[in-house]
Amino acid sequence: MGTFQIEGGKALKGEITPQGAKNEALQVLCTVLLTTEKVTITNIPDIIDVNKLITLLGNLGVKIKKNGHGSYTFQADEVNVGYLETEAFKKEGGSLRGSIMIVGPLLARFGKGYIPKPGGDKIGRRRLDTHFEGFINLGAKFRYNREDHFYGVETTERLKGTYMLLDEASVTGTANIVMAAVLAEGITTIYNAACEPYLQQLCTMLNSMGAKITGVGSNKLIIEGVDQLGGCEHRILPDMIEIGSWIGLAAMTRSEITIKDVSWDNLGQIPNVFRKLGITIERRGDDIFIPAHKDGYQIKTDIDGSILTIADAPWPGFTPDLLSIVLVVATQAKGEVLIHQKMFESRLFFVDKLIDMGAKIILCDPHRAIVIGHNFQSQLKATTMTSPDIRAGVSLLIAALSAKGTSTIQNIEQIDRGYERIGERLTAIGANIVRV
Ligand SMILES: CC(=O)N[C@H]1[C@@H](OP(=O)(O)OP(=O)(O)OC[C@H]2O[C@@H](n3ccc(=O)[nH]c3=O)[C@H](O)[C@@H]2O)O[C@H](CO)[C@@H](O)[C@@H]1O
Ligand SMILES: C=C(OP(=O)(O)O)C(=O)O
Structure with a gap:
């Protein structure tokens, strides 16, 4: 178990460039299974979850060539679907959430897709019903082995397009169904x-790659199935969750930070939510400039004076992955x-640690917490903590960087799942973080 030692209470300064988006990478890496042709993807983040998925693709027989930092070419012209039935796959295949998205492409192209219960953050129940209901709608047969939590879909015929109303707007579920439907017969x-x-x-x-999808960006996708897909080149967007994390880091450590090349048009509610906390966010070209908040930042109220609520919602609502940072x-x-x-x-259970550090938080129930800000009148106290999930981990890291003294964060593999060389990158802008 890796550990960070953090010397807090110091302002940072400089520029930081966001990595490619983890959650996009996990989706687009799975598309390579849909074609025999070469697919080149750039701006792939070098993080544990993504590297595990690349290894899984390699185990499935996908040819992988690394072209340089973050750039790979994949070719799935000789896929070994038999790997899905090995003990190694049962052990490794579920070690991250993103691996679930190999199922749609494999089902569409080879008529079968299996997956052990996928991992990812332990942040509450994480159902897969939306994924499998979608595949069933397209004509697949579903089986689930309760004893070893092994899911499978199969079909002997080509999938058939149909109308479906998803029970919830699942992110990976939608991606999985889209990747199955692009090769189905007819319209989905x-x-x-x-x-x-x-x-x-x-x-x-x-x-x-040759698919025919309309409605992109809306909650109604219309997909006209095609017989085959070809290769392509694709660049992954900057990671909006990392960008939100750096906004939070800058404000809380009262640092002047420029976040480079953020792709402003794809940030949705993120800048506005941080502005509601009173944080100054300046747009400079495609960069975000955060000045040092020497006089702190004041949370806005609603128009009628009532207490601000920040809640998550499916896009274009505010992403749940940034609520721990906002908190x-x-x-x-x-x-x-x-x-x-x-x-x-x-x-939200990680707030116990923040409370130990001196933060004023009332956890009302598992879903809601009231935070009463210190307005920098009282600094958080350094402590030893364990990173329970990726975003709570980074939130604790931000807390430690703002706290007085030396903090220790254990289980930093959780953070490394989604943030590339975080220690080195933050050290480059003046943080004092040592990996021990
Ligand atoms: C690898 C990946 O891409 N992971 C992201 C993906 O996970 P993932 O795709 O697993 O998450 P889902 O969108 O399926 O659902 C997340 C949770 O929200 C609930 N839910 C979902 C939709 C909805 O309309 N109402 C509702 O309550 C689900 O029951 C579930 O508990 O999307 C989540 C929600 O943005 C993010 O936190 C994860 O970082
Ligand atoms: C919840 C997250 O990831 P995953 O779905 O991979 O567990 C996240 O990125 O915040």
Whole structure:
């Protein structure tokens, strides 16, 4: 188990460039299974989850060539579908959430897709019903082995396009169904589709491979199935969750930071939500400039004066993956905010650690926490903590960087799942973080 030692209480300064988006990478890497031709993807983040998925593709027989940092060419012309039935796959295949998205492409191209219960953050129940209901709608037969939590879909015929209304706008579920439907016979309509930039990028990429998807960016996707797809080149967008994390980091450590090349047009609510916390966010070309908040930041209230609520919602709502960051940043704001994590049940429990550090937080129930900011009148105290999930981990890291003294964060593999060389990159702008 890796550990970070952090010397906090110091302002940082400089420029930071976001990595490619983890959640987009996990989707677009799975598209390579849909064609025999070469697919080149750039701006792939060098993080544990993505590297595990690349290894899994290699185990399936996909040819992989690394062209340089973040750039790979894949060719799935000799896929070994038999790997899905090996013990090695049962052990490794579920070690990350993103591996679930190999199922749609494999089902569409080879008539079968299996997956052990996927991993990812332990942040509450994470159902897969939307994925499998979608495949069943396209004509696949579903089986589930309860004993070893092994899911499977099969078909002896080509999948058939149909109308479907998803029970919820699942991000990976929509991606999986889209990747199955692009090779189905006829037209598939997916209503209540998720439409995060990750999905917009996936659909744009599939269209450049020859798919016929319309409605991209909306919650109604119409897919006209094609017989085959070809190769393409695709560049992954900057990671909006990392960008939000750096905004929070800058505010809470009262640092002047420029976040480079953020792709402003794909940030949705993110800048506005941080502005509601009172944080100054300047647009400079395609960069974000955050000045040092020497006088702190004041949380806004609603027009009628009531306490601000920040809640998650499917896109174009605010992403749940940034609520933990918003929460930690609020602990030093002036004012109060209610954080309402609607999607996940166990994502707020990490606030106990912040409370130990001196933050004023009331955990009302597993979904809601009220934060009363210190307005920098009282600094958080350094402590030893364990990173429970990727975003809580980074929130604790931000708390540690703002705290007085030396903190220790254990289980930093959780952070490394999604943030590329975070220690080195933050050290380059003046943080004091040592990996021990
Ligand atoms: C690898 C990947 O891409 N992971 C992301 C993906 O996970 P993932 O695709 O697994 O998440 P889903 O979108 O399926 O659902 C997330 C949770 O929200 C609930 N839910 C979902 C939709 C909805 O309309 N109402 C609702 O309550 C689900 O029941 C589930 O508990 O999307 C999540 C939601 O943005 C993000 O936190 C994850 O970082
Ligand atoms: C919840 C997350 O990831 P995953 O779905 O991979 O667990 C996340 O990125 O915040």
